[in-house]
Amino acid sequence: MRAHAAGQTSKAGRPKPPAGPETARTLPARLDRFIGRERELERLRDLFHRHRLITLTGPAGVGKTRLAIEFADRLPAPSPAQAALVELDVLRDEGLVTQSVAAALEIREQSDQPIAETIFKALRGVQRILLLDNCEHLIDASARFVDTALSRCRGLRVIATSREPLGIAGEIVFRVEGLPLPPSGPGTSTTDLARSDAIRLFTARAREHAQDFELTADNAADVAAVCSELDGSPLAIELAARWIPTLPVASIRSRLASRFELLTISGRTGGMRQRSLREAIQWSYELLTPDERVVFRRLSVLLGSFDLETVTAVCQDVDLVPEAILGLVSRLQSTSLLTPVAGARRYRMLESIRLFARQRLNAAGESDAVHERLVSWLSELAEPLIRQPVWFPLQTQSRLESLLDNVLTAMQWAQSTNDDRHGLLTVGVIRCWMQRGHLTEGRKLLRSALERATCPVPIRCLMLAYAGYLAALQGDVQEAFGMLDEASVIAHSLDDPRSLISTLYVIGCLEVAAQRFESAERRFIRCEELANTIDEPAAVAMVIERLAWTVLSQGDVDRANELMNRVLPAFRAPPAIHGLSLAMHTAATIALARDDVEEAERYFCDALRAAPTSSLEVPFTLDGLGLVATRRGRHEHALRLFAMAQGIRGKRLHTEPAWRRQVDAAMAAVHQALDPVVAEQIVRAAEPIGRDNAISYALRQVGPGNQDQADLLDDAERAVALLVAAGHTNRTVAERLGISIRAVAYRLQGIRDKVGLGSRSDITKWARDHLGPG
Structure with a gap:
């Protein structure tokens, strides 16, 4: 009889459950070594003890399935607790979810009851773990089954992987990110890079294909760049490492601009999602609605991180209103095609996903229209730099800095299309670069922009003023005066006091640096007269602050003090202007000259x-x-x-x-x-x-x-120093603080760098002298 499919009966004459607690674990054996993810595994262990449903979410290729299997495989497995893997990626019919679960649990269908009932009876009273893999395309059916199964089977725990959450009660969403990326910056050694999980994965997989591959000083930077440009995606890194027998790492790196052609293999096993980066992303794309696809591809013009206001600016049109965009963005985030930026209401696209979306944008013939919206939006944000070139609100600059990658994109697009707004966007980039200290790069960019014939005259005047200012900051006085002389000629020809103020202001600053104080004073007095004609208190304040600095440089402390006292209230009044720090510095220097x-x-x-x-x-x-x-x-x-x-x-x-x-x-x-x-x-x-x-x-x-030098250390470094001084090893320090041994080593190196110490004994002596007993 099919009701007794297991072929056994109990002593009471009742049929035994079709699948019982003695069924063998059905997780697949892996043929390669699992790399990294120790922190994620530890967090999953903690969550697993307290929750019955954990859903691992994340973008294509991030390693959700492999992490889930590795976690389940590491769980202790006495006979009451066993794991079964249900692979849903090959299914296209929602009605087959339950049958796939039954097959994974080795449960046979019975003629007198639905298969779901048979499953629930088999799981009742036993401890089982169900690993439901790749739920996203069958999300509704998966959610219904899991919701019912957890309510009917108290001993059941579910680990799901999906590019979006199941969205049911009791679900804990565990987001999986790319592998930690290697450190960057000067002084980073090959040893430092080798500690990165992303590089460890690349190296391990490369050795599977070329056993003599080694991470060396010659190739480490290229390996790090490959891993970083692939956002730490395990799938992409593994596909890149497969090329090692054929290509040197530098060549793999140079080909990443065409990564969808590069990162694919013709293996005979595994689904296409594991054999091609393009197919892995295509899988998610095909699950989107038409409107979601529109927003997805339009967002490909944005680089770095961006906020909802910028998303709306580049995505809206007559058919896609702002009110609808918020919901569409939320859906893209929930399906892991858009990544939230931690601690901010901002988003970003992983580079491989963005490049895929860009291909869809180009195929739709929308690239010009979307870039035009981006240029218009950012030009509007940058407009105060032209309207108020010396005294613009600090908020304007901060806003542009938060979108710098996209300002650069818009600037380059405007340049390639001979758009007059190229100059305005160039000024926006320069303002951001100045604050970051990119002076040489700024000068090169301005020289290139000034060679363009399509730049409007007022913007050209401002660019010349900035070019002269940057040259002055780097001590190139001759070039500075050359640029500013041309700017002065243009400014005097314009019927625009704002352009003239900004030009005379910069010339005055240069003359102070050249110790031509009397000429600088005359410039600033003229600037003050012009500023008073346009009813801009902030402009007046900026000019008088430089006038105060000029007279202070000539030794007139009392007059400098009187001038600063006049304008300090304007600097302190909202909105804050970008010259606030400079004004405080001048006021401080005057106070120092007065011995206060x-x-x-x-x-x-x-x-x-x-x-x-x-x-x-x-x-x-x-x-x-x-x-x-x-x-x-x-x-x-x-x-x-x-x-x-x-x-x-x-x-x-x-x-x-x-x-x-x-x-x-x-x-x-x-x-x-x-x-x-x-x-x-x-x-x-x-x-x-x-x-x-x-x-x-x-x-x-x-x-x-x-x-005390101790103030150079942060709290984490202090804690490590105190424990080292007490005689603890790196291992016991790690155990006491709940961090990794590697983190202890990093913090010890930070202590050495900040305080100028050498050996461990030096740290011990220094900590006892400066930190006391803790």
Whole structure:
């Protein structure tokens, strides 16, 4: 009888369940080694003990299935707890989900009841794990089955993988990201790179195809670049590594622009989603509705991260209204085609997904129209840079900086189509680059833009002014005056006081740097007159601040102080303008000249707080705090600040001679007061600290008290240092803090770099001297 398909009966004469707890585990054996994901496995173990349904979500090729199988395979498996894998990717009919579960559990259908009932009876009273793989195309049927199964079978736990959640009660969504990417930046060693899970995977898979492959100093940078450009996607990395017997890594990297042709194999086993990156993404694309496809392909013009306002700007048209776009974006995020940016209401597309979407955009013939919307949107955002070239709101610059990758895209598109807005967008890029310290790159970009004949005259004038300003910042006075002379001619020919103000303002700044103080003063007085005619208090404030600096440079401290007192309220009033940090620096320098050290320190700190993203004002403000520390006799602290400033400034940022003389005199006094060995150690440790750490350190050191090097460390580094000083090994430190041994090593290296220490015993002695018993 089919009701007794198992062919056995119990002593009571009742048929045994068609599948019982003794059924063997049905997870597939893997033929290659699982790499990395230890943190994810640990988190899954914690969740698994507390929840009965975990859904692993993530984009194509991110390794959801492999992670789920590895996790289930590592679970202890006494006979009551066994795992069965249900592979849904080959199904196209929702009605076959239940049958596939039955097949995985080795349950035979019975003639007198639905197969679902047979499954639930078999699972009742036993402990089982069901791994439901690739649910996204059968999401409704999968959700219905899992919801009912969990409510009927108390011993059942489900691990699902899907590009979107099941959306049922009790579900814990576990998002799977790409493998951690290798560190970047100068000084990164091959050993550092080899610790990255992404590089470890590439290396392991490459050796499967070329056993002599090694990560070396010659190829490590290219391997790191390949992994980074593939967003740490395990599938893409494995497909790239397959080319190692045929291509050197550098050639694989150079071919990633055509990655869909490169990242495919002609293997005889496995589904196409595992044999081709294009097919892996195509699988998700085919599940989208027509409107979702429209938004998906239009978003391909955006680079980096972007917000909903930008999404709306490039996607809306007469058929797709803004009210509908929010829901469509939400759907793209839920299907893992759009990735949320942690801690921000922003999104990004993984590069492979974006390139796939771009192909769909081109195929739809929409590329020109969507790029036009992007150019229009960003040109509108950048317009205040033309309308208020010297005194624009800080918010404008911050907004552009958050979209810098897309401003660059729009600028390049406008350039390629001879669009007049190219110059305006170039100015937007320059403003962002200046704050990041990209002065040389900015000068090259401006030279290229100025060669264009289609640039409107007012924008050309502004670009010349910026070109002259950047040249002045790098000490190229001759080129600066050449650019500004041409800008001056244009500005005087225009019936536009704003253009003339911005040009005269920059010329005045250059003349101060060249120590032509009387001429600079005349320029700024003329700027003030013009600014008063346009009823712009912020413009007046910006000009008078530079006038105050000019007269201070001539030794007239009282007049400088009177001028700054006039305009400080305007700088402090909302909205904040981009010159706020510069104004605070000037006010601080005047206070220092008046021997008011306390007020000078307050203003210098205000300057730092007003310029957290600037690479221009920060080093000079650190210099100023160094001058304050020197006045107080805090020589080690002063030298550390001077060294940090120099490390940020580097060789690319010119310093006005008058300011340089003040700093040099203070540094000479500091060096005279310190032991040369101590001074060398301080400089070596402080120069590479970087802008953000330097700001944090400087603001923590306010006041005449704590001079301790311990303030260079963050809380995590302090904790490690204290445990090392107490005699713990890296392993026991890791266990006590709940972190990896690798993280302990990284933090120890951070301590060595920041404080200038060498061996572990040095750290132990230093921690006992500076951190105490903890």
